[in-house]
Amino acid sequence: VSAAAAAPLDLSVRLGPIRLEHPLLDASGTFDLLEYARRYDGDYFADFPYAAYVPKTVTVDARTGNPPPRVTETPAGMINAIGLENPGIDAWIAGLPGWARLRQPVIVSVGGNEPAQYAAAVAVLEAHLAVADPGTVPPIEGYELNVSCPNVSSGLQIGADPGATAAVVAACRGLTRRFVLAKLTPNVADITAAARAAVEAGADGLSLVNTFKAMVLDRETLRPFLGNRTGGLCGPAIKPIALRMVAEVAQALPGVPIVGMGGVMTGLDALEFIACGATAVAVGAANFTAFEAPQRIVGELRDELSARDLASPEAARGLALKA
Amino acid sequence: MSGPAPQDRHDHSQWAESSHCRVAGVRHFGAFAALELIAPKVAAKASPGQFVMVAVPGGGHLLRRPLSLFTVRADRIGLLVEARGAGSERLARLEVGESVTVAGPLGSAFPTAGVTNALLVGGGIGCAPLQCVADELTAAGAHVTAAFGFRDFRAARVAGAFSIERLWVATEDGSVGRAGTVLHILATLDVPPGTTVYACGPTPMIAAVQHWTLAEGLAGYASLEAHMACGTGSCHGCVVDTARGKLRVCSEGPVFALDEVRP
Numbered sequence: 001v002s003a004a005a006a007a008p009l010d011l012s013v014r015l016g017p018i019r020l021e022h023p024l025l026d027a028s029g030t031f032d033l034l035e036y037a038r039r040y041d042g043d044y045f046a047d048f049p050y051a052a053y054v055p056k057t058v059t060v061d062a063r064t065g066n067p068p069p070r071v072t073e074t075p076a077g078m079i080n081a082i083g084l085e086n087p088g089i090d091a092w093i094a095g096l097p098g099w100a101r102l103r104q105p106v107i108v109s110v111g112g113n114e115p116a117q118y119a120a121a122v123a124v125l126e127a128h129l130a131v132a133d134p135g136t137v138p139p140i141e142g143y144e145l146n147v148s149c150p151n152v153s154s155g156l157q158i159g160a161d162p163g164a165t166a167a168v169v170a171a172c173r174g175l176t177r178r179f180v181l182a183k184l185t186p187n188v189a190d191i192t193a194a195a196r197a198a199v200e201a202g203a204d205g206l207s208l209v210n211t212f213k214a215m216v217l218d219r220e221t222l223r224p225f226l227g228n229r230t231g232g233l234c235g236p237a238i239k240p241i242a243l244r245m246v247a248e249v250a251q252a253l254p255g256v257p258i259v260g261m262g263g264v265m266t267g268l269d270a271l272e273f274i275a276c277g278a279t280a281v282a283v284g285a286a287n288f289t290a291f292e293a294p295q296r297i298v299g300e301l302r303d304e305l306s307a308r309d310l311a312s313p314e315a316a317r318g319l320a321l322k323a
Numbered sequence: 324m325s326g327p328a329p330q331d332r333h334d335h336s337q338w339a340e341s342s343h344c345r346v347a348g349v350r351h352f353g354a355f356a357a358l359e360l361i362a363p364k365v366a367a368k369a370s371p372g373q374f375v376m377v378a379v380p381g382g383g384h385l386l387r388r389p390l391s392l393f394t395v396r397a398d399r400i401g402l403l404v405e406a407r408g409a410g411s412e413r414l415a416r417l418e419v420g421e422s423v424t425v426a427g428p429l430g431s432a433f434p435t436a437g438v439t440n441a442l443l444v445g446g447g448i449g450c451a452p453l454q455c456v457a458d459e460l461t462a463a464g465a466h467v468t469a470a471f472g473f474r475d476f477r478a479a480r481v482a483g484a485f486s487i488e489r490l491w492v493a494t495e496d497g498s499v500g501r502a503g504t505v506l507h508i509l510a511t512l513d514v515p516p517g518t519t520v521y522a523c524g525p526t527p528m529i530a531a532v533q534h535w536t537l538a539e540g541l542a543g544y545a546s547l548e549a550h551m552a553c554g555t556g557s558c559h560g561c562v563v564d565t566a567r568g569k570l571r572v573c574s575e576g577p578v579f580a581l582d583e584v585r586p
Contacts, residue, residue: 064568065559068549071551082558290424292341
């Protein structure tokens with residue numbers, strides 16, 4: 001028995017300035033706090049399982065999203081093309097009192113089709129937070145800039161272009177003192193180029209990866225199944241690629257906090273992302289598999305650390321990067 | 324217009340925590356299986372029209388499958404499964420004694436308060452929730468008539484799973500019951516004014532029933548089908564167009580006022 005086994009297991013981590021009770025948060029768009037709360041017998045705010053809450057992406061204007069069908073299962077995963085359906089930043093802000101009593105830090109996912117749209121959403125929210133009664137807003141401590149939208153000028157995902165990614169980060173950086181994550185798309189040849197561009201433009205940390213652009217056919221008609229033709233692949237099928245990308249970014253940019261994600265279904269999956277250099281880990285598709293998935297994964301992560309005599313997530317971070 | 328107004332609908336209890344439920348009974352009707360699960364926690368909260376998310380055993384399927392409550396009797400729930408893909412084929416092959424993980428009840432329910440005459444209109448697997456509403460209405464003393472449409476005699480075999488006193492069946496190939504769709508049955512029925520319509524089935528059927536009820540001056544409810552991922556309001560994968568904008572079948576639905584859906 002090593003000395004570490006006797007030490008109490010501390011799951012807490014620091015994501016930049018944000019203290020997290022444990023490393024797990026929800027991946028944007030996969031977990032709606034209020035929808036969980038109204039299907040729970042107890043007080044979901046008291047029992048909130050994630051260490052931080054990342055709500056569904058909000059854009060400056062309301063979006064109705066893509067035509068159906070929007071989702072379907074794939075081997076070891078699923079594909080979605082929701083299209084950033086959201087009520088727009090003003091209606092989103094109007095809803096904040098409904099979940100203001102959340103104790104955990106909130107990281108607001110912001111989307112758009114050009115830098116000015118991201119900046120407008122951040123500016124409107126910052127203006128509100130500057131004057132809002134603290135009892136009417138949850139503890140918003142950061143932003144996650146979702147650069148996976150198509151760029152209005154190029155039609156490509158903003159995140160596929162390091163220059164466009166940098167422009168989005170730069171447009172928002174000066175508007176807030178809160179923690180800013182850039183959420184990178186994996187649909188690139190070299191994810192470290194976009195990562196570097198985001199950090200040089202002022203991002204405090206990086207979330208990766210978003211979904212992989214993919215297509216599923218209707219097996220009867222042999223036409224694209226999704227209303228949007230293509231969608232984003234997620235789930236266990238993408239985990240090995242996501243781990244590789246997290247490891248590449250962690251090695252290229254040591255010291256930059258990473259929120260790793262992509263097919264995390266178990267505590268061991270989460271530990272693998274930490275071993276590849278992630279500070280925190282987001283759970284996405286697993287939220288669709290069971291209401292209790294977050295609690296289960298947190299418990300499993302604790303067990304996996306303990307079984308390896310690792311006293312904290314920090315002790316496991318980067319283990320896969322060592323020569 | 325008649326029947327309970329949409330604003331009279333109350334928010335039915337939803338419960339998303341998972342229960343491990345033992346299969347207590349299985350009856351097969353061609354490609355359909357009627358499953359009976361011992362699910363006291365789900366049954367205690369369930370209302371007609373609501374659904375459950377069922378995990379496909381064996382680990383090969385990421386997403387759970389949404390299934391309407393077919394029956395709710397004491398501590399048991401009934402589900403009707405149509406084997407259409409690999410996941411539903413596995414569920415249709417469940418055997419007595421196996422267990423499945425179930426979350427629910429989920430979604431909105433069919434309002435039944437104050438209804439004295441009800442017409443249930445179903446198409447294919449969409450007939451499933453209508454047994455549940457028939458049971459509740461019959462117990463409350465309402466006069467219930469059902470019209471079910473199926474593609475052919477194979478699909479129509481599932482009609483044998485139902486226990487509704489006045490049940491009319493149509494098949495598109497004319498092999499069982501009336502030849503044609505449920506609309507051909509509706510045209511022959513003497514429907515009293517004030518009858519409440521309960522419809523569930525494929526989108527073209529919902530559109531036709533909506534058109535027919537408007538022409539007849541009737542009101543009612545439609546339960547919609549959609550491809551779902553989470554089943555609990557988070558992913559926005561199952562939205563449909565309605566008079567109130569895009570709404571989630573799993574969360575605001577599956578039951579909507581018939582005149583607000585835009586099939």
